[in-house]
Amino acid sequence: MALVPDNTLITDTPEQGRELAIILARKTVAAIQTDADTRQTLRPGYATNADSLTMATHVVATVAAANDYWRNPASSAES
Amino acid sequence: MALVPDNTLITDTPEQGRELAIILARKTVAAIQTDADTRQTLRPGYATNADSLTMATHVVATVAAANDYWRNPASSAES
């Protein structure tokens, strides 16, 4: 399983950057719990619990922050 | 659904930046729990629980931090 699709953290737009953050968070979950059936069983439970959703959203926010760190130097290198 | 309204993280003022952080957090929740009715059902519960509110506020703070990271290089590029 690839943890980073296309092996790049560079995206053309903020929209794609946010989508990538969600994907990276899901890939990390999948790397910890490798059984897809187990993940499917767990999903309805946390997706209908407000605090679980908040925690999952926090993870995506942290991933997005890290992603932004990485992207900035590359951006300035292009200018 | 667009994760980033207008596909930009640049805002004219700190006030708009904070509003954007709240929107981005909500968009991420919506990307994880795509059923709007379920989100509406969950909302009264967490909105009347102090710790749930604190957790949600923490997510917004983290999103705002990431947003600021992104914005700074652009600002300095303009100067």
Next chain:
Amino acid sequence: MALVPDNTLITDTPEQGRELAIILARKTVAAIQTDADTRQTLRPGYATNADSLTMATHVVATVAAANDYWRNPASSAES
């Protein structure tokens, strides 16, 4: 309701910066739970629970971090 008082994150002193972080955290809570009476009802509960206080303090710390990120470039621009 304004999320950012005076629409600026720039403060003259570290003391004012910390005060602003507390205000920003409270404004975000208020943007999520817009009913002031509900917030007042919740406050005694979390303010007498050690873990709730710790969580709230963490939010302020994260807000302060984001605030500092924003302020630094402006400071260096002035020098």
Next chain:
Amino acid sequence: MALVPDNTLITDTPEQGRELAIILARKTVAAIQTDADTRQTLRPGYATNADSLTMATHVVATVAAANDYWRNPASSAES
């Protein structure tokens, strides 16, 4: 109550920087729960609970991170 002792985040040594982070975290708790007696009542409970201690330590770590962000530009300005 002053949130920032001496109104500065600059410290001479890493040791003093860590001490300051602990003080800042405590000042924030005190700004949220202003009653000292209540804080004293809560302290034995969380100080003997491992997860509460871990959460409190996390807050200090985040404050220290924010403090470091702030200090770096000043340091480079002096050099």
Next chain:
Amino acid sequence: MALVPDNTLITDTPEQGRELAIILARKTVAAIQTDADTRQTLRPGYATNADSLTMATHVVATVAAANDYWRNPASSAES
């Protein structure tokens, strides 16, 4: 036990960077709970609990962020 494999945080690709973040998180757990049998006993429990998985993923995201911080200056130094 080495906390950092090959004693470097520099990776050639984002994919390897993410893999390293997962390894670093596991090494830290192992440094706190040094008994491998205990870790094996705990693993099935948290790997089938959605919130535990979310928390573990958050740790990896934070580690990845720190890793990125470290890598950036080195990258720019090479250019």
Next chain:
Amino acid sequence: MALVPDNTLITDTPEQGRELAIILARKTVAAIQTDADTRQTLRPGYATNADSLTMATHVVATVAAANDYWRNPASSAES
């Protein structure tokens, strides 16, 4: 008690940097709960609870991030 061994956050290698992050986290816990016997009593409980271990690991990750922030300017100043 010294919060920072040798009063420096600079380490020669990433391995030593990670070790320092674990030490700093433990020193902070010890600064909050100063009674060593109490800490020893708490340790078996959290060290055999997966979520407690995850939380403790998150603290170390945050400390490591702050440590990296601090080290980078110094590194670039040497070059």
